[in-house]
Amino acid sequence: MNSPVSVLLFGITRDLTGQSLLSMSVDQEARVQDLLDQLYQHYPKLADIKSLLVAVNGEYAERDHLLTSKDEIALIPPVSGG
Amino acid sequence: MNSPVSVLLFGITRDLTGQSLLSMSVDQEARVQDLLDQLYQHYPKLADIKSLLVAVNGEYAERDHLLTSKDEIALIPPVSGG
Amino acid sequence: MIAITTEPIDVASALQNLQTEQAGAIDLFLGVVRDNTKKRPVDRLEYEAYDRMAISEMQKIADEAHRQWPILRYTIIHRTGTLRTGELAVLIGIASAHRADAFEACRYIIDTIKQTVPIWKKEIFTDGEVWVNAHP
Amino acid sequence: MIAITTEPIDVASALQNLQTEQAGAIDLFLGVVRDNTKKRPVDRLEYEAYDRMAISEMQKIADEAHRQWPILRYTIIHRTGTLRTGELAVLIGIASAHRADAFEACRYIIDTIKQTVPIWKKEIFTDGEVWVNAHP
Numbered sequence: 001m002n003s004p005v006s007v008l009l010f011g012i013t014r015d016l017t018g019q020s021l022l023s024m025s026v027d028q029e030a031r032v033q034d035l036l037d038q039l040y041q042h043y044p045k046l047a048d049i050k051s052l053l054v055a056v057n058g059e060y061a062e063r064d065h066l067l068t069s070k071d072e073i074a075l076i077p078p079v080s081g082g
Numbered sequence: 083m084n085s086p087v088s089v090l091l092f093g094i095t096r097d098l099t100g101q102s103l104l105s106m107s108v109d110q111e112a113r114v115q116d117l118l119d120q121l122y123q124h125y126p127k128l129a130d131i132k133s134l135l136v137a138v139n140g141e142y143a144e145r146d147h148l149l150t151s152k153d154e155i156a157l158i159p160p161v162s163g164g
Numbered sequence: 165m166i167a168i169t170t171e172p173i174d175v176a177s178a179l180q181n182l183q184t185e186q187a188g189a190i191d192l193f194l195g196v197v198r199d200n201t202k203k204r205p206v207d208r209l210e211y212e213a214y215d216r217m218a219i220s221e222m223q224k225i226a227d228e229a230h231r232q233w234p235i236l237r238y239t240i241i242h243r244t245g246t247l248r249t250g251e252l253a254v255l256i257g258i259a260s261a262h263r264a265d266a267f268e269a270c271r272y273i274i275d276t277i278k279q280t281v282p283i284w285k286k287e288i289f290t291d292g293e294v295w296v297n298a299h300p
Numbered sequence: 301m302i303a304i305t306t307e308p309i310d311v312a313s314a315l316q317n318l319q320t321e322q323a324g325a326i327d328l329f330l331g332v333v334r335d336n337t338k339k340r341p342v343d344r345l346e347y348e349a350y351d352r353m354a355i356s357e358m359q360k361i362a363d364e365a366h367r368q369w370p371i372l373r374y375t376i377i378h379r380t381g382t383l384r385t386g387e388l389a390v391l392i393g394i395a396s397a398h399r400a401d402a403f404e405a406c407r408y409i410i411d412t413i414k415q416t417v418p419i420w421k422k423e424i425f426t427d428g429e430v431w432v433n434a435h436p
Contacts, residue, residue: 010214011284012295049298055282058217074214074282080296081211081218081242081283082195082254082274092350093420094431131434137418140353156350156418162432163347163354163378163419164331164390164410176312179330185385188334191327191406194315198324198397249321261334267407270327274399 003028005035005067008074013052016045026067032056033063035073049077085110087117087149090156095134098127108149114138115145117155131159165238166222168213168283170245173252178239182259187236189263191270195254197247207288211244211253214282218242221281225273233269235260240273242283253285301374302358304349304419306381309388314375318395323372325399327406331390333383343424347380347389350418354378357417361409369405371396376409378419389421 007022014020026035032054040047053076054061060076067073089104096102108117114136122129135158136143142158149155165181175194182190197209222240229235239257247253256273260266277283285296301317311330318326333345358376365371375393383389392409396402413419421432 008214010212010282011286012298015295055214055217058214058220074217076214076282077284077295078297079278079280079282080285080298081213081281082278090350092348092418093422094434097431137350137353140350140356156353158350158418159420159431160433161414161416161418162421162434163349163417164414175315179311183332183386185335187332190330190332192330193399193403194326194328195399196319196323196326196395199321250319259332263329263331263407263410267329267403271399271403 002026003069005030005069005071005073007035007039008072010074010077012049012077013046013075016049017043030067031063032061032065032067035067036063039075046075051078052076084108085151087112087151087153087155089117089121090154092157092159094131094159095128095157098131099125112149113145114143114147114149117149118145121157128157133160134158166219166226166240168215168218168242168244170243173241173243173255175252175255178241178255178257181239182237182257184236184259186261187259188261189266190257190259191263191266193254193256193270193274194252195274197249197251197253199249204289204291206249207290209247209253210286210288211242211247212284212286213242213244217282222277225276225280228276229258229269229273232272233260233265235265235269238269238273240277242277242281244283302355302362302376304351304354304378304380306379309377309379309391311388311391314377314391314393317375318373318393320372320395322397323395324397325402326393326395327399327402329390329392329406329410330388331410333385333387333389335385340425342385343426345383345389346422346424347378347383348420348422349378349380353418358413361412361416364412365394365405365409368408369396369401371401371405374405374409376413378413378417380419
């Protein structure tokens with residue numbers, strides 16, 4: 001059974017995909033890594049980013065973090081504030 | 083033969099002597115140390131200051147620096163700017 | 165005080181916000197848009213933030229600085245949107261009783277912001293553009 | 301720019317004086333009159349300077365900072381006269397291309413000013429007064 005999750009995109013990830021918000025359908029037991037694998041399939045250019053992190057509900061998440069359909073997920077390319 | 087030199091006093095040295103400008107008569111070959119010795123005789127309280135430096139013409143001077151009557155001499159008690 | 169704003173950063177009001185009777189030292193760091201990066205003329209910068217997370221990450225940094233140094237007050241303001249040469253992108257202000265704490269906390273905060281806070285800067289040159297740090 | 305003044309220090313104009321197109325970082329240190337020294341309430345401070353020598357000693361410090369760090373602009377302003385809690389006694393501002401240089405030069409300058417520049421501070425308490433650092 002699949003569930004939809006929404007993914008926010010910023011900076012270079014938005015430019016590479018042309019999207020600022022994606023709705024992805026993932027397996028119910030999907031983890032961060034599974035979502036990334038799916039994104040890389042749809043948008044192979046994302047794999048070029050040298051260090052892509054993922055935030056879940058506003059916190060950096062590990063690759064094995066379990067996702068739910070209520071999560072606010074965001075791709076975090078290398079930051080460059082300041 | 084004696085020559086007069088003027089001495090500026092700041093901070094605690096002014097408070098201890100009650101003077102902001104002194105005219106002292108020193109030997110022609112007098113050095114900074116000789117002037118200090120004379121000042122300590124007149125104003126023994128100056129000897130209580132833990133580290134008293136002397137400036138000649140706006141520059142810190144060593145104790146053996148030779149004085150002339152044209153010099154602008156200043157007593158520099160421990161600084162506390164900033 | 166922590167803020168992300170699209171308005172120009174107001175140094176005077178940030179300073180007022182830092183002042184307190186116990187403060188003997190204030191260190192204020194300003195990050196300014198320069199006209200030149202790697203010898204290539206910059207026309208403008210575009211900053212964007214994941215606002216919600218950027219605020220919470222900056223709060224974590226401020227809390228950690230509070231644990232490490234006796235800070236009386238702090239102000240962290242990051243601007244987003246389009247910035248031109250000479251405009252302020254970020255202001256970090258620390259008030260403390262003694263100066264060493266203000267300097268160290270201020271430097272810690274700006275160094276850490278640059279590492280962990282989800283804010284991105286695109287440099288727009290006369291002949292192209294680049295997301296800083298991100299490019300393959 | 302180096303100055304000794306009896307007027308209140310104007311941070312905004314100091315900041316304007318520091319800005320230049322090449323500056324990516326500005327560190328501004330402000331020394332503020334605190335309400336409390338060693339738990340004894342301070343009514344006011346009185347600063348005095350041997351102006352001529354204080355300026356030349358500050359110039360030496362600025363020149364040495366220039367030798368050690370790639371500074372674009374600097375501002376050093378020390379106020380003299382009677383100051384009350386919350387007023388600025390000193391402002392050190394450094395503009396540089398990169399932030400490490402601004403922080404380090406700024407800290408070097410304020411640390412060295414406190415050691416070598418002929419400026420004296422008298423703390424006036426509700427129950428007495430003391431020349432800071434000088435007392436037997």
